[in-house]
Amino acid sequence: xxxxxxxxxxxxxxxxxxxxxxxxxxxxxxxxxxxxxxxxxxxxxxxxxxxxxxxxxxxxxxxxxxxxxxxxxxxxxxxxxxxxxxxxxxxxxxxxxxxxxxxxxxxxxxxxxxxxxxxxxxxxxxxxxxxxxxxxxxxxxxxxxxxxxxxxxxxxxxxxxxx
Amino acid sequence: xxxxxxxxxxxxxxxxxxxxxxxxxxxxxxxxxxxxxxxxxxxxxxxxxxxxxxxxxxxxxxxxxxxxxxxxxxxxxxxxxxxxxxxxxxxxxxxxxxxxxxxxxxxxxxxxxxxxxxxxxxxxxxxxxxxxxxxxxxxxxxxxxxxxxxxxxxxxxxxxxxx
DNA sequence: CGTCCTAACTTGAAGCATCAAGTTAGGCCC
DNA sequence: GGGCCTAACTTGATGCTTCAAGTTAGGACG
Numbered sequence: 001x002x003x004x005x006x007x008x009x010x011x012x013x014x015x016x017x018x019x020x021x022x023x024x025x026x027x028x029x030x031x032x033x034x035x036x037x038x039x040x041x042x043x044x045x046x047x048x049x050x051x052x053x054x055x056x057x058x059x060x061x062x063x064x065x066x067x068x069x070x071x072x073x074x075x076x077x078x079x080x081x082x083x084x085x086x087x088x089x090x091x092x093x094x095x096x097x098x099x100x101x102x103x104x105x106x107x108x109x110x111x112x113x114x115x116x117x118x119x120x121x122x123x124x125x126x127x128x129x130x131x132x133x134x135x136x137x138x139x140x141x142x143x144x145x146x147x148x149x150x151x152x153x154x155x156x157x158x159x160x161x162x163x
Numbered sequence: 164x165x166x167x168x169x170x171x172x173x174x175x176x177x178x179x180x181x182x183x184x185x186x187x188x189x190x191x192x193x194x195x196x197x198x199x200x201x202x203x204x205x206x207x208x209x210x211x212x213x214x215x216x217x218x219x220x221x222x223x224x225x226x227x228x229x230x231x232x233x234x235x236x237x238x239x240x241x242x243x244x245x246x247x248x249x250x251x252x253x254x255x256x257x258x259x260x261x262x263x264x265x266x267x268x269x270x271x272x273x274x275x276x277x278x279x280x281x282x283x284x285x286x287x288x289x290x291x292x293x294x295x296x297x298x299x300x301x302x303x304x305x306x307x308x309x310x311x312x313x314x315x316x317x318x319x320x321x322x323x324x325x326x
Numbered sequence: 327c328g329t330c331c332t333a334a335c336t337t338g339a340a341g342c343a344t345c346a347a348g349t350t351a352g353g354c355c356c
Numbered sequence: 357g358g359g360c361c362t363a364a365c366t367t368g369a370t371g372c373t374t375c376a377a378g379t380t381a382g383g384a385c386g
Contacts, residue, residue: 019307026310028236144182147189
């Protein structure tokens with residue numbers, strides 16, 4: 001129970017530790033901050049917003065559930081529950097795909113589209129305030145690169161696309 | 164409803180957008196990955212682990228609830244519920260502070276201490292694999308700096324200390 | 327053409343987080 | 357020393373996430 005996979009466990013150096021503390025705080029606080037902004041300004045959570053946003057960028061405002069799940073880094077189960085809720089709010093609608101297998105699309109309704117359009121400006125502004133405009137272009141670039149690198153480590157072989 | 168706080172909402176440039184997509188994926192996936200590792204190796208969530216870890220670094224393995232909440236970026240309510248659960252598992256114990264006000268300490272039990280000690284190596288290894296060792300020292304340094312900067316924007320005036 | 331198989335989704339229960347209301351223990355002020 | 361105030365928690369309800377188990381629609385194999 002005290003040896004989970006290695007005899008030698010190199011602890012963090014003071015520099016590494018300091019960096020890690022900042023990163024840990026970041027990945028806790030940034031999602032909270034974005035959730036809070038969207039919740040209070042538009043009555044919607046960050047994840048729900050991402051789902052609507054992803055759909056709004058599709059030509060037919062339509063995407064298969066498993067593709068949405070991949071785009072938002074969520075489990076299919078989570079997504080299914082979420083789509084059920086969004087459906088109840090009239091923002092989205094389900095649609096069976098006729099072909100082979102048991103595939104289902106989610107389609108953004110007009111009301112759903114209006115919701116994202118209404119929510120986006122304040123959301124983007126907050127993202128700018130907290131992240132984009134807080135950093136130099138070089139820092140932002142590094143952050144993007146570094147994020148992609150870590151993501152690649154988490155699940156090797158994936159692209160990314162959400163908002 | 165279409166104008167949440169500004170007439171001119173500068174959208175993201177393609178570079179900014181690409182960076183933001185990486186960052187968004189990062190703040191969703193990294194917590195999930197850490198949670199999954201801790202859950203499967205030690206049967207404990209990331210947040211619970213942080214609470215125990217913070218306590219384990221105190222001289223008397225004791226800290227006031229509101230200080231733990233601050234150190235882990237959580238609400239007092241969330242922390243109180245969590246401490247109740249940890250208490251039920253025998254990992255922590257509550258202790259009223261006699262002085263003024265209605266202050267309460269959480270104290271790490273021996274069992275709780277054993278738990279963190281057992282969980283830490285695999286957790287640290289995962290943090291190394293995913294983040295620390297995936298980046299150059301310069302990138303890590305930048306990431307730390309940048310994290311601190313964003314945190315400062317989120318709630319101005321705070322230090323950080325957790326694991 | 328029937329059985330097995332897989333991929334994609336659904337569902338229900340259990341756990342965890344959040345929000346809004348309480349509660350509690352002293353200070354403060356007259 | 358009685359009423360009021362604040363800070364620090366606690367609690368219960370509600371909602372979201374996860375987990376494990378189920379369901380469904382074809383395809384492949386024999």
